[in-house]
Amino acid sequence: MQYFIKHKWAQFAVLLAVFYVLATVIDPATGGNWWRIQETRFWLLPDVVNNALRFLIDDFWVVDVYDSELDITEESTVVKEFTRTVSGVVLFSINLIRELLLGGVKTVVAFTSWEFISEHKWARIPALPWPAVAAGAFIVGHCLGGRNLSVLAGASTIYIAVFGQWTPAMQTLSFVLVAVPISCFLGLMLGAIAYKSKAFETILAPLLNVAQSMPHFAYLIPVVIFFGIGDHAGAISTVIFATPPMIRLTLLGLKKVPPEVLEAGTMSGCNSRQLMFRVLIPSARHDILIGVNQVIMQCLAMAVIASFIGAKGLGYELLVSLNMLKIGQALELGVSIVLIAVVLDRLSLAWANKQADYLADLPFHLRHKHSLAFLGILIFTSVIAYVASMVFPDKVNYLYFIDEAQGFSTEKFWDVMVDWLITNTYQGVQGFNFFMITSVLMPMKEAFLSMPVAATLFLVAGTGYIVGGLRSAVIVTAFIAFIALTPWWDRALITAYMATFAVVVSVIIGCSMGILCSRSPRATRVILLVCDTFQTFPSFVYLIPVIMLFGVSDLSVLIAVIVYATIPATRYTVEGLTNVPQALQDAGSMSGVNRLQRLLKIELPLAFPHIMLGINQTVIFALFMIIIGAFIGTDDLGQLIMQSLSEANGMGQGIILGLCVAFIGLAVDHLIHTWAEQRKQVLGIA
Amino acid sequence: MKFLNKIATAAAVGSLALGATIAQADSKEPIVIPTHNWTSQITMAYVIGGIFESIGNNVSYVPADSQAVYESIRNGDVTISHEVWQSTFSKSFNNALDAGGIIDVGTHASVTQEEWWYPAYVGELCPGLPSWEALNDCADIFATAGSGGKGRYLDGPMDWHGQETLDRIEALDMDFTAKFAGSSGALWAELESAAKDNRAVVVFNWSPNFTDAGDGGSFVEFPEYTDGCKKADGGDGKCGSPPAGWLKKAAHYQMPKKWPEAYKIFNNVSFTKGDIGNMAALVDIDGMSHEAAAAKWLEDNEATWKAWL
Amino acid sequence: MSTSTQPVIKCESVYKIFGENAARIIEQSGGKVETAALLEAGCVIGVNNASFEVHEGELLVVMGLSGSGKSTLLRCISRLIETTAGNIHIDGDDLLAMNDKELIDIRRNKMGMVFQNFALLPHKTVLENIALPLQVKGMSTSDSMDRALDMVNLVELAGRENYFPRQLSGGQQQRVGIARSLAVEPDIWFLDEPFSALDPLIRREMQDEFLRIQSALKKTILFVTHDFDEAIRLADRIAIMKDGVIEQIDTPANIILSPATEYVARFTREVPRERVLSCQTIMGKYDDSQDMSDLTVSQEAIIESVAKPILTQQKPVGVTDSEGEIVGVLNSKIMANVLFGDANSLPVNN
Incomplete structure (x- = not known):
């Protein structure tokens, strides 16, 4: 008995045995609620949620709004007027930046009217010539971060222009330049409030968990209904998705500020605002900057999904070209998205680290050399572009704007590559395809589908209890019981089966890759760069080639999922292994272990808690991608989420389905976090 | 609310008849046309936009999900939808019709x-x-x-x-x-x-x-x-799909009032199977951009669309 | 306004009790602090009935081992933490009654503080760190930079204005900390174990530096340390704390010569007295009748520096004050006692 209490694996073994017995005993035909929970009033929940939201936007606190255009008074609600005002502000900001880059009339309209614009055709903001923007990027890079950064920023801009992606890229940029600051600002504010108020933190924590693990598609319809459709809606849904990591990292950073620094600020006579903005937030900058990096990555990762609700730009073009099977074009668009992410990330980092020189006493032209240089280039390029259009009135003006059709393209090359790959490997992979589907995936799916509700809840509760005691048991059981009460238990089991398979494979690949790469600092740098790139590279791009090779099947979905979910597994393994304290490594070396022993006995056990957090992220990434996998064709929760776009109660149904997915992720998240925390305490590296 | 919307819709349709006699000028606010992710729809969006612009209207385009778009039309965020396919979108479209705020603007000549x-x-x-x-x-x-x-x-x-x-x-x-x-x-x-x-x-x-x-x-x-x-x-299910499904147009219920001219034209717009095929071919086969394809189609088929004005 | 007789810092029966129920228990006992009851309730007593005064220009060192409550006491007086009971007056003003605005005001103008781990802002340069208290006061950038540059010169860091804290050694970082705390020209200077995180050699150098600055500025100082040697080296007076209680508060010489408790004596026993005490602390009474040696020593002279000549003299040696008048005598017997004997047999003059 003593042995049993001490050894958790023994408890697990017993738990599994009981689960197995339960699963065999409960019969689908006679099991009733033990097998699947029958229809209850709980099934009305999507309708309730839907009606509640509808009520909020359509019938709650009705006010009369006068439409001067039509000269009628219409009914509206306060909530609707409020959300539309927010939309208006966001949309104006996006249009302002966009029209400064690309030209347009909407900014002018905001101050005049459409009649005015229609009568005065001159009243429009002219587009900047692309060489001016490229030079601007070059100068900003130079100003903030010196030569390397200026080359990166300038070259990326030139790539975008020369490959004929100017318009969509600038559209995406303008949308990102609004979404990123809003997310950062909100994240910083909410993080700061949570730091000051424990109560607020307690309320915020579960909301953040849900917001971060809810599939994006689940809240697209509510955003459309509350905020409308267009770039602003895309930006707002991006903000919802990108703010939580910023809040988390702000809070984490603030909590890590040494109390002495806080006291030093207080004793310097800071009031509470100065203390927050001049002392605390700057001192927490390391973590906050990681937050900004996350925000930028998330915003660009949302570029494609935001186009479902009206965001113009690279994401939309990418979807259209994928639908036309133009994989090469999609790839080039994806590269542009990654480049924008990388450049923005580096620029923001350099900006945050920039030092002011108080001692230099420079004359005007030196102090403003960057602004002056830009002004000069702007005039020069504009004149050149103008002259060129005078001299060659009928020709395309490459110095002003390069259209999609006139740009360079490597798409032929990529198309041929993909073509070649598919023609030559198709037959080869069919054996694998057949084996995987018939011998692995289908039996696995069957096995998952034969899990009775009662047995599964028992397993979950037991696991929770073994890992984290009664509290964990209650939490994880509540998550899973919620799903069991919905009509979608079978769908959730299919999602779980795909997630399990994808996570197992991703972890095996990711950890092996991580272990190999962490052996050399050079390989570490390379692999981390690859991880960053793949994280921003739109995952939609791999969907089509995967279908061509493996058809519309679960295997295709899983391969796409694995490509994406391997990223965090790899990253966290590398980070965990490279952060093992040197003293412990030395101690190991001195006790005469060889390389393999050192890895197995010292490094891996110490890095294990961190790696587990990576596995946690792998689960979240996998769930996200499985939902996106619905575009290939699945029969899990994701398919229903897509379907809810056309349902009458789609808003409520989408949200409840999204919660089901989120709760699977959160249950796993809770277990892994609890375990990792305990483990860190034991190892003394908390 | 639903009831109110229906009244409003009825009123709007009623005012259409009046609109013809009073000949009120179109609003200069842009007519919002959605673009989805297939070629013919995007090209047709630019074609219809081009027609509206030819009579002096302002137009703007917004990417939208093809199922979620009807909700946006109801809310007035999007003004029209020009490709409502019977079998794929009738559910979303009918749900929106039931909820109010959207009107059926007839069918294209093309059957589907x-x-x-x-x-x-x-x-x-x-x-x-x-x-x-x-x-x-x-x-x-x-x-x-x-x-x-x-x-x-x-x-x-x-x-x-x-x-x-x-x-x-x-x-x-x-x-x-x-x-x-x-x-x-x-x-x-x-x-x-x-x-x-x-x-x-x-x-x-x-x-x-x-x-x-x-x-x-x-x-x-x-x-x-x-x-x-x-x-x-209620049948035995032993049959194929209808050989001639409809391809409808839809609009926000205030369109007839706000853009009476444009609405009249949109009502007349009716593409044939050949038109739609040509538009798609310009992009898919000839490799033109959607905007360029639309411009070319408008140029080549002036007689067709001028008749709708 | 402060007068020369009014203490700059005055503490009366200051208590700091940690624990959830502390406030309630004290309230129940009618504002009286009963330590036994508090300990029973699971409270921890940080400062236990501390009363003392610090006068203008005086350097009071609070010395104690870790957990003795010395830093807690300092934080009560700087009001970084709230005092549980008692009174604290700064220049006659009731510190504990001040609202946030008054508190910020007094910190901006009257107080400066140096921290054990420097507490510099990692993202700001030397100059920016020093200028922080000036800028939060609302001083313009150029004025604050000028003032900060003066402070950089004061702590001898010229040439490193644009370094970041991470680019400086520990000693240099603490110089920045000192400069920052002095930037607003405070009257009261708090130092919380300022040199404890430094290597012994650097610590010594920084103590000299500190004495140099203090001799020029003459601040009223509360200096916290766990190092007894440091305390006797710097202090005008020392307060020795144990378990929240001030065991003894007196001049270094008196503490060495007559430790009040066994606990204090444990520190003084190890101290090389000849290196610490000055002649006046051990000199005998002078009367005209004595046959004096020609040699005289200054009353300020440290014993070690004059021990050898005095031991070689047959006759008593005169101890002179700053005017050259003989105020006491030293002879070889007293010297031998100081150097080799036990402390209790020494005469105590003060």
Whole structure:
């Protein structure tokens, strides 16, 4: 008995045995609620949620709004007027930046009217010539971060222009330049409030968990209904998705500020605002900057999904070209998205680290050399572009704007590559395809589908209890019981089966890759760069080639999922292994272990808690991608989420389905976090 | 609220009749046209936008999900939708009609067909096509790893017509299983991949579509559609899809009042199957951008669209 | 306004009790602090009934081992933490009654503080760190930079203005900390174990530096340390704390010569007295009748520096004050006692 209490694996073994017995005993035909929970009033929940939201936007606190255009008074609600005002502000900001880059009339309209614009055709903001923007990027890079950064920023801009992606890229940029600051600002504010108020933190924590693990598609319809459709809606849904990591990292950073620094600020006579903005937030900058990096990555990762609700730009073009099977074009668009992410990330980092020189006493032209240089280039390029259009009135003006059709393209090359790959490997992979589907995936799916509700809840509760005691048991059981009460238990089991398979494979690949790469600092740098790139590279791009090779099947979905979910597994393994304290490594070396022993006995056990957090992220990434996998064709929760776009109660149904997915992720998240925390305490590296 | 919306809709339609006599000027606010993710729809958006602009209206385009767009029209965030396909969007469209705020602006001249479809080369692999019995006889060449020995029919996303395919397979006792693709992109990827090594496939497809051009393919011929033959309508389910489905136009209920001229034109707009095919071909075959294709179509077919003004 | 007789810092029965129920228990006992009851309730007593005064220009060192409550006491007086009971007056003003605005005001103008781990802002340069208290006061950038540059010169860091804290050694970082705390020209200077995180050699150097600055600025200082040697080296007076209680508060010489408790004596026993005490602390009474040696020593002279000549003299040696008047005598017997004997047999003059 003593042995049993001490050894958790023994408890697990017993738990599994009981689960197995339960699963065999409960019969689908006679099991009733033990097998699947029958229809209850709980099934009305999507309708309730839907009606509640509808009520909020359509019938709650009705006010009369006068439409001067039509000269009628219409009914509206306060909530609707409020959300539309927010939309208006966001949309104006996006249009302002966009029209400064690309030209347009909407900014002018905001101050005049459409009649005015229609009568005065001159009243429009002219587009900047692309060489001016490229030079601007070059100068900003130079100003903030010196030569390397200026080359990166300038070259990326030139790539975008020369490959004929100017318009969509600038559209995406303008949308990102609004979404990123809003997310950062909100994240910083909410993080700061949570730091000051424990109560607020307690309320915020579960909301953040849900917001971060809810599939994006689940809240697209509510955003459309509350905020409308267009770039602003895309930006707002991006903000919802990108703010939580910023809040988390702000809070984490603030909590890590040494109390002495806080006291030093207080004793310097800071009031509470100065203390927050001049002392605390700057001192927490390391973590906050990681937050900004996350925000930028998330915003660009949302570029494609935001186009479902009206965001113009690279994401939309990418979807259209994928639908036309133009994989090469999609790839080039994806590269542009990654480049924008990388450049923005580096620029923001350099900006945050920039030092002011108080001692230099420079004359005007030196102090403003960057602004002056830009002004000069702007005039020069504009004149050149103008002259060129005078001299060659009928020709395309490459110095002003390069259209999609006139740009360079490597798409032929990529198309041929993909073509070649598919023609030559198709037959080869069919054996694998057949084996995987018939011998692995289908039996696995069957096995998952034969899990009775009662047995599964028992397993979950037991696991929770073994890992984290009664509290964990209650939490994880509540998550899973919620799903069991919905009509979608079978769908959730299919999602779980795909997630399990994808996570197992991703972890095996990711950890092996991580272990190999962490052996050399050079390989570490390379692999981390690859991880960053793949994280921003739109995952939609791999969907089509995967279908061509493996058809519309679960295997295709899983391969796409694995490509994406391997990223965090790899990253966290590398980070965990490279952060093992040197003293412990030395101690190991001195006790005469060889390389393999050192890895197995010292490094891996110490890095294990961190790696587990990576596995946690792998689960979240996998769930996200499985939902996106619905575009290939699945029969899990994701398919229903897509379907809810056309349902009458789609808003409520989408949200409840999204919660089901989120709760699977959160249950796993809770277990892994609890375990990792305990483990860190034991190892003394908390 | 729903009731109010219906009254408002009725009033709007009523004012249309008045609008013709009073000849009120169009608002200068832009008419918002949605763009989805298939060629003909995007090109047609620019064509219709071009027509509106030719009478001095302002137009703006917004990318939108093809199912979620009807909700946006109801809210007035999007003004029109110019390709409402019967089988794929009728559910979303009808839900929006029930909720109010959107009006039905008639149909295009083009009829639509949506049915099981195979590329031309499959005809040689399975002689006897396009009859469904012949298809059923060579079910084994359509088998895939996941179909368990039966033929595999790749249907469109489940929400397009849902249970109907499964009902039909059961009613006709076919040796087939249906797999639901997640998007039209998935359908084309599967087709493209199959064409590379002459593999037999049968997928969901529709016409007019880009597949009408080139080598093309054919629709499978099922027992003829009659009203009420579908299981959902109480029939035995032993029938194909209607051979001539509608392709509708929809608009926000305030459009007739706000843009009376444009609404009148939109009401007249009616593309034929040939028009739609040409628009798509300019992009898919000739490699033009959507805007350029629309401009070319407007230039080449001035007589057609000038008649709608 | 402060007068020369009014203490700059005045503490009366200051208590700091940690624990959830502390406030309630004290309230129940009518404002009286009963330590036994508090300990029973699971409270921890940080400062226990501390009363003392610090006068203008005086350097009071609070010395104690870790957990003795010395830093807690300092934080009560700087009001970084709230005092549980008692009174604290700064220049006659009731510190504990001040509202936030007054508190910020007094910190901006009257107080400066140096921290054990320097507490520099990692993202700011030397100059920016020093200028922080000036800028939060609302001083313009150029004025604050000028003032900060003066402070950089004061702590001898010229040439490193644009370094970041991470680019400086520990000693240099603490110089920045000192400069920052002095930037607003405070009257009261708090130092919380300022040199404890430094290497012994650097610590010594920084103590000299500290004495140099103090001799020029003459601040009123509360200096916290756990190092007894440091305390006797710097202090005008020392308060020795144990378990929140001030065991003894007196001049270094008196503490060495007559430790009040066994606990204090444990520190003084190890101290090399000849290096610490000055002649006046051990000199005998002078009367005209004595036959004096020609040699005289200054009353300020440290014993070690004069021990050898005095031991070689047969006759008593005169101890002179700053005017050259003889105020006491030293002879070889007293010297031998200081150097080799036990402390208790020494005469105590003060």
